[in-house]
Amino acid sequence: xxxxxxxxxxxxxxxxxxxxxxxxxxxxxxxxxxxxxxxxxxxxxxxxxxxxxxxxxxxxxxxxxxxxxxxxxxxxxxxxxxxxxxxxxxxxxxxxxxxxxxxxxxxxxxxxxxxxxxxxxxxxxxxxxxxxxxxxxxxxxxxxxxxxxxxxxxxxxxxxxxxxxxxxxxxxxxxxxxxxxxxxxxxxxxxxxxxxxxxxxxxxxxxxxxxxxxxxxxxxxxxxxxxxxxxxxxxxxxxxxxxxxxxxxxxxxxxxxxxxxxxxxxxxxxxxxxxxxxxxxxxxxxxxxxxxxxxxxxxxxxxxxxxxxxxxxxxxxxxxxxxxxxxxxxxx
Amino acid sequence: xxxxxxxxxxxxxxxxxxxxxxxxxxxxxxxxxxxxxxxxxxxxxxxxxxxxxxxxxxxxxxxxxxxxxxxxxxxxxxxxxxxxxxxxxxxxxxxxxxxxxxxxxxxxxxxxxxxxxxxxxxxxxxxxxxxxxxxxxxxxxxxxxxxxxxxxxxxxxxxxxxxxxxxxxxxxxxxxxxxxxxxxxxxxxxxxxxxxxxxxxxxxxxxxxxxxxxxxxxxxxxxxxxxxxxxxxxxxxxxxxxxxxxxxxxxxxxxxxxxxxxx
Amino acid sequence: xxxxxxxxxxxxxxxxxxxxxxxxxxxxxxxxxxxxxxxxxxxxxxxxxxxxxxxxxxxxxxxxxxxxxxxxxxxxxxxxxxxxxxxxxxxxxxxxxxxxxxxxxxxxxxxxxxxxxxxxxxxxxxxxxxxxxxxxxxxxxxxxxxxxxxxxxxxxxxxxxxxxxxxxxxxxxxxxxxxxxxxxxxxxxxxxxxxxxxxxxxxxxxxxxxxxxxxxxxxxxxxxxxxxxxxxxxxxxxxxxxxxxxxxxxxxxxxxxxxxxxxxxxxxxxxxxxxxxxx
Numbered sequence: 001x002x003x004x005x006x007x008x009x010x011x012x013x014x015x016x017x018x019x020x021x022x023x024x025x026x027x028x029x030x031x032x033x034x035x036x037x038x039x040x041x042x043x044x045x046x047x048x049x050x051x052x053x054x055x056x057x058x059x060x061x062x063x064x065x066x067x068x069x070x071x072x073x074x075x076x077x078x079x080x081x082x083x084x085x086x087x088x089x090x091x092x093x094x095x096x097x098x099x100x101x102x103x104x105x106x107x108x109x110x111x112x113x114x115x116x117x118x119x120x121x122x123x124x125x126x127x128x129x130x131x132x133x134x135x136x137x138x139x140x141x142x143x144x145x146x147x148x149x150x151x152x153x154x155x156x157x158x159x160x161x162x163x164x165x166x167x168x169x170x171x172x173x174x175x176x177x178x179x180x181x182x183x184x185x186x187x188x189x190x191x192x193x194x195x196x197x198x199x200x201x202x203x204x205x206x207x208x209x210x211x212x213x214x215x216x217x218x219x220x221x222x223x224x225x226x227x228x229x230x231x232x233x234x235x236x237x238x239x240x241x242x243x244x245x246x247x248x249x250x251x252x253x254x255x256x257x258x259x260x261x262x263x264x265x266x267x268x269x270x271x272x273x274x275x276x277x278x279x280x281x282x283x284x285x286x287x288x289x290x291x292x293x294x295x296x297x298x299x300x301x302x303x304x305x306x307x308x309x310x311x312x313x314x315x316x317x318x319x320x321x322x323x324x325x326x327x328x329x330x331x332x
Numbered sequence: 333x334x335x336x337x338x339x340x341x342x343x344x345x346x347x348x349x350x351x352x353x354x355x356x357x358x359x360x361x362x363x364x365x366x367x368x369x370x371x372x373x374x375x376x377x378x379x380x381x382x383x384x385x386x387x388x389x390x391x392x393x394x395x396x397x398x399x400x401x402x403x404x405x406x407x408x409x410x411x412x413x414x415x416x417x418x419x420x421x422x423x424x425x426x427x428x429x430x431x432x433x434x435x436x437x438x439x440x441x442x443x444x445x446x447x448x449x450x451x452x453x454x455x456x457x458x459x460x461x462x463x464x465x466x467x468x469x470x471x472x473x474x475x476x477x478x479x480x481x482x483x484x485x486x487x488x489x490x491x492x493x494x495x496x497x498x499x500x501x502x503x504x505x506x507x508x509x510x511x512x513x514x515x516x517x518x519x520x521x522x523x524x525x526x527x528x529x530x531x532x533x534x535x536x537x538x539x540x541x542x543x544x545x546x547x548x549x550x551x552x553x554x555x556x557x558x559x560x561x562x563x564x565x566x567x568x569x570x571x572x573x574x575x576x577x578x579x580x581x582x583x584x585x586x587x588x589x590x591x592x593x594x595x
Numbered sequence: 596x597x598x599x600x601x602x603x604x605x606x607x608x609x610x611x612x613x614x615x616x617x618x619x620x621x622x623x624x625x626x627x628x629x630x631x632x633x634x635x636x637x638x639x640x641x642x643x644x645x646x647x648x649x650x651x652x653x654x655x656x657x658x659x660x661x662x663x664x665x666x667x668x669x670x671x672x673x674x675x676x677x678x679x680x681x682x683x684x685x686x687x688x689x690x691x692x693x694x695x696x697x698x699x700x701x702x703x704x705x706x707x708x709x710x711x712x713x714x715x716x717x718x719x720x721x722x723x724x725x726x727x728x729x730x731x732x733x734x735x736x737x738x739x740x741x742x743x744x745x746x747x748x749x750x751x752x753x754x755x756x757x758x759x760x761x762x763x764x765x766x767x768x769x770x771x772x773x774x775x776x777x778x779x780x781x782x783x784x785x786x787x788x789x790x791x792x793x794x795x796x797x798x799x800x801x802x803x804x805x806x807x808x809x810x811x812x813x814x815x816x817x818x819x820x821x822x823x824x825x826x827x828x829x830x831x832x833x834x835x836x837x838x839x840x841x842x843x844x845x846x847x848x849x850x851x852x853x854x855x856x857x858x859x860x861x862x863x864x865x866x867x868x869x870x871x872x873x874x
Contacts, residue, residue, distance in 0.1 A: 053499075053503055054502075054503075055499055055502075055503075074502070074507075075499070075502040075503050076502045076503070076504075076505045076506055076507050076511075077505075080503070081503055081504065082499075082500070082503045084496045084499070084500055085496075086494060086496050088494065088496035088497050088499065088500035090497060090500075090501075090515060091497075091519070092518050092519060101501065101504050101506075101514075102504030102505050105504055105505035105506050105510065106505055149500075149504070150503075150504075153504065153505070337680070337683055339676065340676040340677075340679045340680035340683065341680045342676075343673065343676030343677055343680065344676065344677045344680035344681065344692070346673075347673055347674075347676075347677040347696075347753070347757075348695060350673070350750065350753075351695075351696070351699050351750070351753065352695075352699075354707070354710035354711055354714055354750070355699065355702070355707070355710055357710065357713065357714065357720065358706070358709070358710045358713070361713065410602065410603045410606055411603075413599045413600075413602055413603045414603035414607075416599055417596070417599050417600040417603070420596075421596060421599075421600060424600060426604070430600070430603075430604050430607075432863070433604070433607040433608070433611060433612060434603065434607065435863060435866075436611065436859070437607075437611060439803075439807050439808075439855070439859045439862060439863075440852070440859075441807070441808065441810065441811025441828065441848075441851055441852075441855065442808075442811065442813070443811055443813055443828045443831045443832060443848065443851075444618070444811065444831075444848040444851055444852055445614075447618060447831065447835060447844055447845060447848050448611075448614030448615050448617060448618045448848070449610070449614050451614060451617040451618060451621055451841075451845070452610070452613060452614040452617055454632055455617060472610060473610075475606075475610075476606070476607065476610040476611055479603060479606070479607065483603075533701055536703075537703050537704050537705070539704075539705055539814060540813055540814070544835075554703070554705050557703075557705050557706070557709070558705060558814075561705070561709050561712065561818065562817075562818070564712075565709075565712055565713050565716065569706070569709055572706070573702075573703070573706040573709065573710070576702050576703050576706060577702050577706075580698060580701040580702045581698060583701070584694055584697070584698055584701060588690060588691075588694055
């Protein structure tokens with residue numbers, strides 16, 4: 001077994017007419033990672049995923065999977081499986097036939113197919129639904145069938161296109177944990193495309209933020225949040241106050257790193273202002289504070305006591321303060 | 333809203349009466365004693381006996397059935413290929429020409445198509461000494477005419493088709509051909525089937541095209557019916573009409589029942 | 596893929612495109628009654644000249660267009676409310692209602708026209724009904740008149756009108772009408788400003804599906820019309836089968852095609868657009 005990265009991408013480019021969907025992307029993904037491609041719509045994340053699957057042919061660059069050049073290999077000869085955003089379950093086959101489809105294509109013997117299908121269905125808690133048609137399943141069940149179908153061939157790489165987008169909020173949160181559990185249990189490498197930063201942050205071991213066909217930053221969720229490399233990343237992930245520094249450059253300051261108080265706090269950096277908007281969110285409150293020095297800033301407070309949400313009101317003069325290490329200096 | 337709906341439903345009832353009264357009367361008069369279809373003179377099955385003893389009519393019906401089977405199958409295969417190519421091959425040399433060739437027979441006046449195909453067969457007879465006009469030439473003409481109808485239904489079914497299903501199959505290791513066989517074809521099979529049925533019916537019913545390319549020996553059912561009704565009303569034709577309407581109604585009810593059961 | 600494109604392409608090239616070119620070639624030949632087939636190939640516009648100089652042909656063209664146009668209009672006026680009613684019916688009843696419209700289409704065209712022969716015949720049921728109801732005291736025989744031809748065309752092609760109309764009306768979102776009503780449109784105004792414009796592709800498709808075959812129709816004028824009903828399809832047939840003038844019949848065919856190129860192109864653009872909208 002090769003011990004290098006499972007995926008290596010060099011200068012990968014894909015154009016659609018005049019639009020450059022993916023622009024000279026370099027990327028390495030290690031074995032056993034849950035890697036997320038994060039970005040807004042049209043940033044090129046889906047095109048990159050489809051090039052990994054083999055549905056799009058790159059115009060330039062090379063793509064290696066487990067050390068082998070896969071750039072011109074058709075999708076049906078790649079050791080890669082994908083879970084589609086629409087799930088793409090075959091409507092004319094039942095759950096077992098859907099899950100066993102890929103094994104049949106590989107010429108696996110019928111008894112072994114039955115055993116492996118039963119095993120994977122048990123893993124996703126669908127052992128009792130093997131004879132159902134996709135149309136007879138709920139959204140969450142369909143999602144798990146799609147996952148099982150992509151997992152059953154033990155791919156070197158599992159690609160997931162917006163895996164949770166079609167689920168409702170409550171189900172989405174429990175499924176997140178479920179998928180991370182499966183990924184760790186099976187020891188596979190997952191590459192996931194998502195537009196939902198919360199999903200990427202909570203699931204991924206590492207993530208790449210994409211913008212206009214290029215990778216803006218790669219890192220662990222912690223690195224990307226606490227040490228954004230650019231104004232774009234700082235602004236895209238969570239909320240950031242971008243403050244112009246004296247002598248050029250900017251600083252990104254997260255709302256929860258700022259102390260809000262009525263009296264001037266004993267912190268190295270302070271600024272006076274007035275509250276213009278309050279958004280009470282239950283667990284925390286967000287305040288928009290108009291300051292002379294830095295314009296409107298966003299500050300959040302955690303509502304640790306039941307009275308905390310009412311502590312500040314609109315139009316109230318307040319003080320903001322933060323420590324010297326609270327902000328991240330941005331180069332671009 | 334309500335007034336307009338009532339008017340529309342009134343027109344619908346009128347439309348159904350308009351569509352079905354003539355057919356109903358044809359059926360009723362197939363059991364008439366008299367030769368006249370304007371006067372009811374008592375119940376009789378004599379025209380039914382007469383039709384089933386009419387050798388020429390039965391022979392024509394058998395010929396029509398065979399031609400319809402062959403041409404519908406040919407049209408289904410060629411129409412499937414044409415419809416598939418039109419949706420799945422966005423660019424190839426001559427695509428615009430191909431697209432118009434596929435649909436043109438559907439909108440081309442039948443007399444024009446008839447004369448043009450006859451000229452082709454006359455030409456090939458002079459150049460190559462064949463084919464003889466009859467079964468083969470009629471089947472070719474009907475196939476050509478029906479390709480468009482199959483292609484259109486296949487095309488519209490494929491346009492609704494989720495491409496991700498085919499991508500999923502390929503992702504799971506199916507080559508393009510296996511993908512077509514295991515995913516695409518089963519899912520568009522109902523469209524191909526209804527296209528086949530349409531081609532079959534059109535072939536069974538065609539008069540004008542057939543008249544041009546049939547030659548002297550072959551007489552299809554519509555040709556016999558036509559030469560008979562030209563001379564006036566004939567109760568045997570009423571009997572034939574009754575049979576045709578019954579078969580069509582049964583087939584439609586059956587297909588409706590099948591699709592409902594599937595859904 | 597090459598095979599998938601090539602096979603139908605080749606077939607249609609040989610059995611459709613080539614014959615069309617042959618018709619053009621023959622129409623430029625001259626009539627030679629003594630040879631078999633009765634054509635002498637060449638490059639002469641004699642047949643076309645004859646078509647445009649003889650009043651009989653001109654009259655046939657004009658009456659074909661007129662009959663096709665009025666029949667199309669009548670079919671639209673009858674078909675639109677029908678399609679509308681089906682689209683507004685309860686969803687589980689729509690397939691049945693639609694099937695009732697389609698069913699006659701699956702029976703023989705010839706037999707459906709034949710059905711009217713008995714009804715319209717001398718002293719037939721329609722005549723008896725008109726006399727009995729007092730709508731006309733002495734209606735005379737309808738069979739053999741232009742009335743009968745109109746009736747036959749509307750009857751035969753009504754399903755072609757209803758189907759595309761239904762397809763567009765069925766897709767119409769109810770909330771659009773509610774929005775129009777909410778913004779102050781009375782039901783009829785809502786119909787005129789929302790329903791009608793949105794069903795325009797269906798109207799175009801339906802009208803062309805009736806008009807195009809009606810112009811070249813042969814069976815209906817032959818069986819229901821009389822000697823004075825001139826239609827171009829019948830002229831072509833008679834020139835070919837009765838007079839044996841192949842070049843003239845070919846010239847009629849070429850003219851008929853040229854005449855219908857506009858409507859056919861319009862129909863195809865309309866279809867392509869509605870297909871695009873779906874993908």
